[in-house]
Amino acid sequence: MGSYILLRVLATIPVMAVVAVIVFLMLRLSPGDPAAILAGDQATAEDIALIRERLGLDQPLLQQFVLWVGQLLRGDLGSSIYLNRPVLGLILERVEPTLALSVSTMAFAVLLAVPLGVLAAWRAGSWVDQAIMALSVLAFSLPVFLIGYGLVIGFALQLDLLPVQGFVSLSEDPLAFARHLVLPTLTLGLVYMALLARITRATMLEVLNEDFIRTARAKGLAEPRVLILHALKNASVPIVTTIGVGIAMLIGGVVVTESVFAIPGIGRLTIEAVLQRDYPIIQGVILTVAGVYVLVNLAIDLTYSALDPRIRY
Amino acid sequence: MSVSLNASAPAAPRRFRPARLLRRHPGAALGGLVLLLLVLSALGAPWIATHDPIEMNVIDRMLPPGGDYLFGTDAYGRDLFSRVVHGGRVSLLIGLAVALASTVLGLALGVIAGYFRLADAIIMRVMDGLMAIPGILLAIALMSLTRASLWVVVVAITIPEIPRVVRLVRAVVLSVREQTYIQAAAAIGTRFPRLMRRHILPNTFAPLIVQATYICASAVLTESYLSFLGVGTPPEIPSWGNIIAEGRLYVQLAFWNILFPGIALALMVFSINVLGDGLRDALDPRLARRL
Numbered sequence: 001m002g003s004y005i006l007l008r009v010l011a012t013i014p015v016m017a018v019v020a021v022i023v024f025l026m027l028r029l030s031p032g033d034p035a036a037i038l039a040g041d042q043a044t045a046e047d048i049a050l051i052r053e054r055l056g057l058d059q060p061l062l063q064q065f066v067l068w069v070g071q072l073l074r075g076d077l078g079s080s081i082y083l084n085r086p087v088l089g090l091i092l093e094r095v096e097p098t099l100a101l102s103v104s105t106m107a108f109a110v111l112l113a114v115p116l117g118v119l120a121a122w123r124a125g126s127w128v129d130q131a132i133m134a135l136s137v138l139a140f141s142l143p144v145f146l147i148g149y150g151l152v153i154g155f156a157l158q159l160d161l162l163p164v165q166g167f168v169s170l171s172e173d174p175l176a177f178a179r180h181l182v183l184p185t186l187t188l189g190l191v192y193m194a195l196l197a198r199i200t201r202a203t204m205l206e207v208l209n210e211d212f213i214r215t216a217r218a219k220g221l222a223e224p225r226v227l228i229l230h231a232l233k234n235a236s237v238p239i240v241t242t243i244g245v246g247i248a249m250l251i252g253g254v255v256v257t258e259s260v261f262a263i264p265g266i267g268r269l270t271i272e273a274v275l276q277r278d279y280p281i282i283q284g285v286i287l288t289v290a291g292v293y294v295l296v297n298l299a300i301d302l303t304y305s306a307l308d309p310r311i312r313y
Numbered sequence: 314m315s316v317s318l319n320a321s322a323p324a325a326p327r328r329f330r331p332a333r334l335l336r337r338h339p340g341a342a343l344g345g346l347v348l349l350l351l352v353l354s355a356l357g358a359p360w361i362a363t364h365d366p367i368e369m370n371v372i373d374r375m376l377p378p379g380g381d382y383l384f385g386t387d388a389y390g391r392d393l394f395s396r397v398v399h400g401g402r403v404s405l406l407i408g409l410a411v412a413l414a415s416t417v418l419g420l421a422l423g424v425i426a427g428y429f430r431l432a433d434a435i436i437m438r439v440m441d442g443l444m445a446i447p448g449i450l451l452a453i454a455l456m457s458l459t460r461a462s463l464w465v466v467v468v469a470i471t472i473p474e475i476p477r478v479v480r481l482v483r484a485v486v487l488s489v490r491e492q493t494y495i496q497a498a499a500a501i502g503t504r505f506p507r508l509m510r511r512h513i514l515p516n517t518f519a520p521l522i523v524q525a526t527y528i529c530a531s532a533v534l535t536e537s538y539l540s541f542l543g544v545g546t547p548p549e550i551p552s553w554g555n556i557i558a559e560g561r562l563y564v565q566l567a568f569w570n571i572l573f574p575g576i577a578l579a580l581m582v583f584s585i586n587v588l589g590d591g592l593r594d595a596l597d598p599r600l601a602r603r604l
Contacts (some may be wrong), residue, residue, distance in 0.1 A: 018442025023454075030458035037458060133445065136341070137590065141530065143537055145557060146575035149564055243446075247551035252449035256538050260561075270450065274457040274544050282454045290445040 008301055010292045019290040020072065024065055025081045028057070038277045040079065055280070077284035082276045087148065087284035090269060097167045098265035101188070101254055102247075104181050108189035109196055116193075117200025117239075118227060124205055132197065139194035144253055148187040150261035155183060165262040176231060180263075188257045192250055197282055199242040205237040210234075244300040247293055328342035332435035341591015347584040351577075355401035364392035365401040366551050377569065378597045384573045387556070388563055393570060396551040397577050404533045404581060407467055412525040414471045419478020420521065424509065426479060427486025437483070440476040448473035449538060456544045466546055470535045474528050481524055500591035519596040530582045537578050553578045 027034050035052035036043070043051075051057075056064050071078065077087040120132040156164040162183055168176040202248035207213065208231055216226045255267030262268075266285055354361055363381075369389040378385040384393035426436040434580075443451070449468075455469035489495060490513065498512050539545030540554025548555055553574040560570025 014438050015441045015445055018438050019445055022439075022442055022446070026454060027458060034458070137586055138583060142585050143534060143557075143575055143582070144570070145541055145561070146579055148346050148572075149561070149568070149571050149575075153564070153568060248444065250446040252447040252538075255447075255449055255453070256541065259542055270453060271542050271544065271601075274453055277457060279457065280456055286446055286450055286454060289447060289450060293445045293447075 004305060005302060008298060008305075012298055015294055016291065018286065020069060021065075023286050024068060025282070027055075027172045027279055028061060028064075034279075038279055040277055054079075054081065072287070077278040079274075079279050080281050082273075082278045090281060091266065091284055091288055094264060094266050094269045096265075097258070097307060098254055098267065099169075099256065100177070100181060101184050101219070101263065101265065102250060103190065104185040105188045105192055105250060105254075106243070108185050109193040112189070112199050113196035114232070114239070115191040117197040118204055118232060120197070120201040121204030121208060122209075122223075124201075129201075133201070136194035136197045137306050139190045140198075142191065144150060144187055144191060145260050146257045147190055148183070148257060151183045151186055152261075165260075167261075167263045167265070176243045184257050184261045184263060187260065188250070188253045191253060192246065195246060195249070196242065198241070200235070200239055203238045205233055207235045237308060240300055240304070244297045247296055251289055251293075316423040326355030327536070332358065338591040338594055340587055341594070344584040344591065347580060348588055351401055351581050352405060354398055355405045358398045358402055362392075362395035364395045366395040367391065367549075377567075378573075385567065385569045387567070387570050393556070393573055396556055397553070397574050400551050400553040400556055400574060401577065401581070403463070403546060403550060404536060404578065407470065407536045407546075408529040408581075408585070410467045411470045411474060412529035414467065415474040415478055415528055416521055416525045418471070419475045420482050420514075420517065422475070423479040423482025423517075424486055424514070427483040427490065428509075433483070436479065440479050443473065444476045446473070449535060452535060452539060453542070453544050456539060461545070461547050463546060463550070466536060466539065469539070470532050474532065477528070478521070478524060481518050481520055482577065485520060486513055489513050489516045513556045523589055523593040523596060526585060526592055530585035530589065532580070533585070534582050 005187075021152065030037065033048070035055070035057050038055075039048045039051050056067060059067075068078075075088065077088055077091070080090060082091065105195040116132050116136075123129050152164055155162050163180050164181060168180050170177045170220075213226060213231055216230045221230075251287045254265065255270065257263070258265045258267035266289070268280060270285050273279075273285070354485050363383065369391055370386070371389065374386060374388055378393075384397060387393055387396070422436055422440075426433040451473045452469040455472065456465065459465050495512055496507070498508055503512075536545060536552065537554035537557065539560045540548075542556060545554055546552040548558075556574040557571050557578075560567065561575070564571055
């Protein structure tokens with residue numbers, strides 16, 4: 001058990017190393033002179049030379065990489081070209097809205113998707129199942145901005161119930177914080193919920209075919225007990241795994257949703273950085289997000305092996 | 314994996330019959346029909362469009378739907394219907410190009426990973442790394458490094474999609490290569506290229522077609538997201554994402570500029586996804602239970 005935990009923790013290192021190499025090489029291997037691309041169309045030769053020097057692009061590739069990784073390991077994500085400030089600080093400033101939206105979306109989606117998926121699997125083939133599945137394919141196919149603007153026009157502009165856009169910090173005004181999060185959460189939650197409901201249904205269908213479910217029913221257990229204590233508990237591992245892997249998709253959706261609702265989070269930071277060709281920020285965001293993804297999935301894996309006695313490596 | 318004597322050969326892929334698809338999967342057939350209409354309107358865009366999609370007509374700006382302008386006009390007085398019809402071409406082109414490119418590249422890498430131990434270790438680590446980066450973020454980063462063009466968008470969307478295909482193909486190759494009929498073929502001296510082409514690759518086709526369909530839907534959506542964020546298809550091309558990105562600036566004055574391209578986009582993605590579900594049920598019952 002102890003060695004499994006150690007191995008699993010060590011396994012995150014190559015993944016992060018690959019992410020670092022990808023992020024590093026992307027800029028260096030892009031067609032053309034990266035310094036000239038980052039400097040933009042109106043740049044003078046001095047601007048380009050300055051950027052080249054600041055990013056260390058004038059040094060040999062391997063030396064650049066070693067220096068850069070050394071900085072990363074000390075927690076230094078570099079400095080923004082445009083704002084001339086440490087990238088880590090810029091990311092931390094913008095983390096609250098993104099974190100809030102991700103967590104509320106996740107909670108909304110899981111709370112709705114799991115019961116719907118269980119219901120669909122329980123009544124597989126019925127009209128309830130077909131309706132839930134058809135709606136989930138539909139929700140899965142709707143572009144985030146269509147849902148987003150639909151909700152804004154309906155609830156914010158027409159009915160005037162909720163704020164149109166923006167974000168208020170939790171520490172500033174908890175009520176306004178919650179009110180600003182409702183529409184973005186609904187927008188993104190619908191898409192994410194559709195994905196989770198499909199997975200829940202598929203896994204539940206498999207488990208419901210198992211012998212121990214028939215045994216449980218034969219013993220005369222009440223159906224809710226069979227469904228939740230016997231079936232859902234056994235289906236939870238693949239479902240939770242999907243939630244973990246789905247974080248990558250969730251963050252992608254957050255970027256778009258932040259843009260629809262003008263939420264000043266990490267997604268907006270990234271887009272601003274792209275428009276200003278501020279590559280150190282883009283690079284820092286990718287490394288941070290990938291790090292979060294890897295850590296969450298590590299936590300999920302370790303939790304299973306603690307909770308499920310069948311998982312032993 | 315040990316080889317057991319009674320290992321059954323995988324079921325031969327069933328022949329694809331449209332009539333049966335229609336009977337068993339009415340939803341998929343409906344999806345296919347909607348998609349067909351969208352494809353036809355994209356192909357016939359120059360003839361279907363009632364106006365020039367980029368011609369500005371300032372007097373007629375922000376007209377509501379109706380009359381001469383079926384879907385209304387945008388802030389420059391351009392005919393929205395014609396722009397939406399033309400936008401379908403961009404979405405379809407990008408969807409197909411990404412599906413094709415990621416399938417071909419993923420197939421090649423997956424086969425190599427499934428067959429050669431050393432390459433497997435390297436390829437799969439790279440794929441793990443790619444999968445840790447959200448696809449949209451990776452595409453945004455790639456877009457920031459070059460001057461935007463349609464082909465750069467295709468590349469930027471393709472790269473994050475490759476790992477899914479590699480994993481799928483690798484899993485199929487790994488399970489098939491241990492089957493007795495492959496060992497028998499190898500034992501009678503079948504050379505590697507033929508073994509691959511005749512005996513291993515056909516097993517990947519059914520799941521690959523299904524996967525390619527989903528990738529196509531996801532690529533259409535991703536292109537619109539990138540364009541919406543202002544880092545996608547060059548703004549002078551009327552793609553659905555670009556029309557929506559422009560329309561959002563005056564959503565309160567002329568919401569139809571978001572509504573119609575948005576509905577067209579949703580219809581296309583929905584019909585491709587539904588078609589994918591139907592194909593999955595028809596071609597690969599084993600896969601059907603997984604998602």
